[in-house]
Ligand SMILES: Nc1ncnc2c1ncn2[C@@H]1O[C@H](COP(=O)(O)OP(=O)(O)OP(=O)(O)O)[C@@H](O)[C@H]1O
């Protein structure tokens with residue numbers, strides 16, 4: 188039997204953490220943990236917190252019981268700021284910005300249709316969605332207005348893959364560079380129309396600025412003194428398998444896994460109550476095998492265990508309770 192110390196111990200030992208990311212397979216509790224930690228750091232500790240998501244299903248809106256999607260930063264409780272980015276809108280804004288820049292630089296009133304189509308087609312690429320998300324995160328961190336940033340990621344592959352940004356970032360910057368190349372073909376014409384030669388370096392300068400901002404953010408994410416990655420796990424075979432794969436992925440990406448949070452555990456103490464229904468007894472006993480496997484495989488990483496709650500953890504009152512469990516981990520497994 189082990190009793191874990193909870194995330195409070197981790198933060199005591201890592202006082203310089205600025206960014207926290209909960210990763211893991213779909214539906215295991217990433218958003219719940221993100222919101223609970225945000226609640227604790229903001230409300231209990233008075234830190235200025237930003238909790239961020241790009242989930243098109245607006246799950247932070249759901250858990251904080253406020254309409255937050257695409258609304259910018261909203262303070263849902265003292266010091267507890269939440270932002271739910273509309274990534275599609277952000278991509279559209281990007282594209283508009285690029286269109287305008289090209290028009291401005293080459294003195295065009297209308298973009299040539301090929302270029303216009305080219306820019307529109309970029310939104311169909313998955314890398315664009317991830318780049319837009321990553322860029323939104325990088326921008327918020329670069330502004331530096333908060334003490335702690337909690338990024339609530341979409342389900343695993345997608346979420347952590349974003350950290351393999353070198354690739355994705357390159358794809359985005361290269362797209363822009365290609366668009367610039369395309370635009371150059373029109374430069375001669377445009378220059379004649381405007382009667383002047385434009386500086387070729389302008390767009391490239393812009394690209395380098397984007398690259399530098401991204402690089403600073405990527406450096407922060409792989410710095411284990413400043414960024415903590417936690418995997419959320421539940422006592423089920425698929426989730427265990429997935430976490431094993433994730434550990435490999437973390438290694439490949441050069442990211443240190445800070446810990447594993449085990450969610451949705453039926454408290455063993457319930458067995459002491461003779462009146463509990465058989466199905467619950469079976470559930471509790473059934474999870475034992477997985478708990479042993481988890482202790483065996485991820486024992487060194489386990490930082491907190493959360494119980495299965497009697498209802499979906501939503502709203503500030505309930506989050507207060509989850510926050511306490513996450514920080515001080517009361518259950519033994
Ligand atoms: N310990 C728990 N007890 C009861 N319900 C829980 C618990 N943890 C999470 N839930 C519920 O399970 C559902 C999924 O949780 P959550 O949204 O936090 O997962 P997620 O990992 O963020 O999912 P996604 O991958 O879809 O973003 C939610 O309805 C949440 O309220």
Ligand SMILES: [Mg+2]
Pocket residue numbers: 217218219242246339340341
């Ligand atoms: Mg979620």
